[in-house]
Amino acid sequence: MDIRHSSFVIRHSFVIRHSSFLLACLLISAGCGRSSAPRFPLNTEGRKPGDISEAQGRAIDETLVKLLGTPDEPNVPEGVGFDVELLRASAGSRLGLFRRHCVKCHGLSGGGTGPAAGMLNPYPRDFRTGPFKYTSTAGGAKPSLDDLRRTLRTGVPDTAMPSFARLPNEHIDALVEYVGYLSIRGETELYLLQLIVDEDEYLPVHELTALALDEGLRPVAGLWVEARTMVVVPPPEPPTDTPERLAASIEKGRRLYAEKDAQCVKCPGPDGNGDGEEDELYDDWNKPKKGVTPQQTGELAGRYMRPIQRLRPRNFCEGIFRGGNRPIDLYWRIHVGIKGTPMPAVGPAPGTDGVYRPEEVWHVINYIRSFSSKPQAVHPAP
């Protein structure tokens, strides 16, 4: 009874707290809240009401505006590798591409909490925390610009993320730049939250700005630039031009898949139907909402805009792959993994040999594709 009562209270206050926030967002995005230009809302995810004082919130907001501008006038300091012209093409409320196409799901600050987001599973990505799932880059690196272009063109199958293939290339490029901008802005904000709220550092805004530039923004923007050189190039596919060769490759893949070190059987399971022994999986955005007891989960999840959501490992028999169906997409999914989720990278990366050698990854792909009876959809090359 107690449990039910307390979870009711949490849910109830959650709804009240978040519906008023939602209303505020709607008013701001509709431009009728205040006559002044909109500001990015503060990232309060994971924090209790009152954790961030008004003065602390103001200091964070002012510092971020100085460094990175506002939703109508985004900015990036010189020398951090972002193109301000492209950003400006995506910004703004009237002709701004991001607000026209993306904000209803991803929210003004890219927090994944737009008005349509609550009903979706998986939730739209929160760009502010850093990881992107569908990348071609090794070793936990940021996505390449082509990775984001591909996501925008093809969408993410089996999720609400639509395809924007009909947009001209200049619009796609501007949106990709803007996603990167929201992400580096979000990570700089997390740096400031840590400094000002968690470490209780009190500094004037000009000092905060210098610190956030050197310790927050520059290092993270550097990772985005570096990622462009970290794209994994697969070796040629092994020949599968005869039924015998294909069968031999599938058999090699089957053995590699079952190997303990790769741990595939734990999640997609021995039959590849998403039915492995691991039945409680969460991505990095939902993991912090999980407590040891249901009450604790209710309490932790109540500090977030959206309730906790579980991950479902892929059912290979359906033949739908969120990161793309082309052989190269599957190659990258296995070699570099799905960042921000328990799906590990098993190919070599700087500093590690990996569980599979690059050519072995192709055998595993042939094995995985053998589960699906559907013809594989061919996506246009990005």
Ligand code: HEC
């Ligand atoms: C109808 C809702 C919706 C709209 C509109 C939408 N998205 Fe998404 N988006 C999603 C969902 C849901 C996901 C999460 C997919 C997943 O986790 O597999 C996502 C994921 C993403 C990702 C992350 C890909 C990765 O590798 O992690 C990017 C980037 C993205 N969206 C960009 C955009 C941009 C830019 C726009 C506007 C042009 C947009 N989205 C519009 C729902 C939406």
